[in-house]
Amino acid sequence: MSKILKNQIFIPIAALLLLAVFNLIMDPSFFKITLGYNSAGDPVLSGYLMTILDYGSELAILAIGMTLVTAASGGQDISVGAAIAISGSVVLRVLCGRDHHAETMQAPIIVAFLISCVVAMIFGAFNGTLVAFFKIQPMVATLILFTAGRSIAAWINNNELPIVNEVRFSYFGGFIPGIPIPTPFFIAAACVIVIFLVLKFTNLGLYTQTVGINENASRLNGLNPEFIKFLAFVILGLCVAVAALIKVSRLSTINYSVIAKDIEMDAILAVALGGNALSGGKFNMTASILGAYVIQFLTTTLYKFNVPADALPAYKAVVVILLVVFSAPVVRDFISAQWKRLTKKGVTENA
C-alpha cells in the first residue's frame, strides 16, 4: 500500500479519480460520448470526455517542455502563453503573406510551421540565455517575454487579424475527414512518443536531473550545466510552436490578447500535479502529461458548472495552493508524524 502511495504517478491518478467520482455523482451524463456529424458531413465523436482529450492536448505538449525546464533550472517559464501568441502570429503571417484575407494560402503549411518553430526556439533561446548564462531566476527572466510577447505578436501582423480560409489548415485543431477523434490528440501522442524515445535513447533525462539536483556536482562530473538549461528552454520553445499551431488552427485566426491566456498557469499546474518538485531535480514525464489532462478535466468540469471563464483562475488558484501546501515538506513531515502517532496509539491500545 505504501509503495503505491509513494509512487509519483499516484497523485495525478488520485486527482483524476476524485474528479471522475465527483462528476459521476453530480451528473453521469458527463461521461456520455456521442457519434455525430459535423458541418462537413464527417463523423465526429463529441462529449465532455472528447473535449478533455481535445483541449488537454496542447497542455500536455507544453507540459513536456515545462517539465524539462522545471527539472533543469528549478524554475518555471511563465512566458509560454505569450510565446504561443508570437509563434501563432508567425504562422498566420507566413500563410497569409501581405494579404490578410488571402483566399489561398501563400505558403505551404509545413513551411509556416517550420518558420514558427525556428522563431519559437529563438525566443526559447533568449529565455535560456538569460537563465543559463546571466544566472537570472527563470521566472523573472521569462517575465520579460511575458510582458512583451503579446505586443510582439500584434506587431508581427501590424495588429491586424489575418484569416486563413483554407479548410486543410483547420485539420490540425479540428478533425481530419473520416477520423472521429480530434487531431490534437494525435499530435500530442506523437510528441509524447518522440520525447519518450529521446529520454530512452539519450542521456537528456539523466543530465537534466543531475543539473537540477546539484549544479556544481554536475559540473565537476564533466557536464555543462549552462548548456543543459539552455537546451531545456529551446525544447520548450519547440513545444510552444506545436501548441501554437493547434491553437491557431482551431480558430483559423488569432486574438493576440486572449489566445492561450493563463496557459502558463495550467502548464505549471500540470507539472506540480504530476508530483514533480517545482524546485528542480527529479522528474516523471508520464505523471506530468497525465497531470495536464487532469487539469483539463478540472477546467471542463468547472465550465460545465457554468463558472465564467474570467473567474476560472480564482478556482484554479485555490487548487494550486492546496496542492503545494500538501506537497510542502514541512506539512508532509507533520502529517506523517501525526499518522505515526495515531497508528502507534492504535497498536498500544490493541496490545
Place this chain on the structure above:
Amino acid sequence: MREKIKTMFRDMSDTNLLLFITIVVFFLMYIGAVIFQGKGFLKPQTFFNILNANAALILLACGLSLVMITGSIDISVGGVTALVSMCCAVYLDYKGGNVFVSMLIALGIGLAFGLVQGLLIAYLDIQPFIVTLAGMFFARGMTTIVHTNPFNVENEKFVALKETRVTVPGMGSYNKLGVYVDAYVEIGVIVAVLLVLVLFFMLRYTKLGRNFYAVGGNNQSALMLGINVKRTKFFAHLLCGILAGIGGYLYFLHVGSGAPSHAQGAEMNAIASSIIGGTMLTGGVGNIIGTFFGVLSLSTIQNIVSSAGLDQAWWTGITIAAMLCLFLVIQSVVMARKKKQVRK
C-alpha cells in the same frame, strides 16, 4: 584622479553602486528627453504628472523591493490592486458607503494577501513565485466574481477626495495663453512620498530593516547570527501585502473606477522599477530611494515613447521589457566584475 574614482567605486557597497547607476540613468534620460522632445519636459508640471500617475506604482514597487531584498518575490500586487479598486468601487457605489471604511477595506484586502502568502512562503517553505502566482490569479478571478463590468464611482465624498489637489508653491508655469498655472500634485503622491521616507528609515535604522538585508544576503549566516529568518521573511511579505493594499487604494483614487482589467501588468512594472532601482533579485541588495527613482525612470521612458509618436500599445510593453532586460544584464555584469576585483 582616475585612481581615486576607481577606488571610490571599488569601496562602494553594492547597494550604493547600483543606486548611483540608477540616479545617473534617470538624470541622463530626463535631460535626453528635454533635448529631444522639446520643452514640455522642462515644465515642473510634467514631472509632477509623472508622479501623479505613478503614486500607486511607487508603493507597489516599494513593497516588491522589500521582498526582493529578503530574496523572495511577489507577483500578486497587480491582482491585489485590481481587487482592491473593484471592491472599494462596489462598496462606495452600491452601498453608498463612506470613504473611511473603503480605506479599511483596501487595507484589509492587502493585509489578508500579505498574511496568507507570508505564512505559506515563510513557514511552510513553499516557493514564493508559485504562491504569489496563485495569489495573482486568485485576485484577478475574484475581481471578476465581485463585478464583471468596469464602472465609474460617483460617490460625492470620494470624488471630492479624488479631485483634491495640493499646489506646489513656486513651481507653476505659464500656459499657452500666458496665464500663470500653479503646479499641483494629487493626495496620493503625498501619501506615497511619506511612505517612501518611512520605509527608507525603517530599512536603514531599524532592526527589522537590517534583518531584511541580512536574510537576503545570506540565509544561513543570518540564521547563525540568531536572526529569526522565517519571521523576517513573513514580515517582508506582510508589509508587501499591506503596501499593495494601500497602493491599490491610491490607484483607485487616481482612476476613480473599478474594472477587472485595471493594473494589468502592474506587477511587471513594479518588478521592473525595483530592478532598475538597483534591487538585486538574488537578495540582500537594494534601496527604497533607488526604487523611487526606478519608477520615475520607467515612467519617463514611457512618456518619451508616447511623445515620440510610438503610442501604439505594443511599444510600451516592448520598451519596458527591453529596459528590464538591459538592467538585469548590467546588474549581472557589474556584480561579476566586482567579484573578480575582490578576488584580486
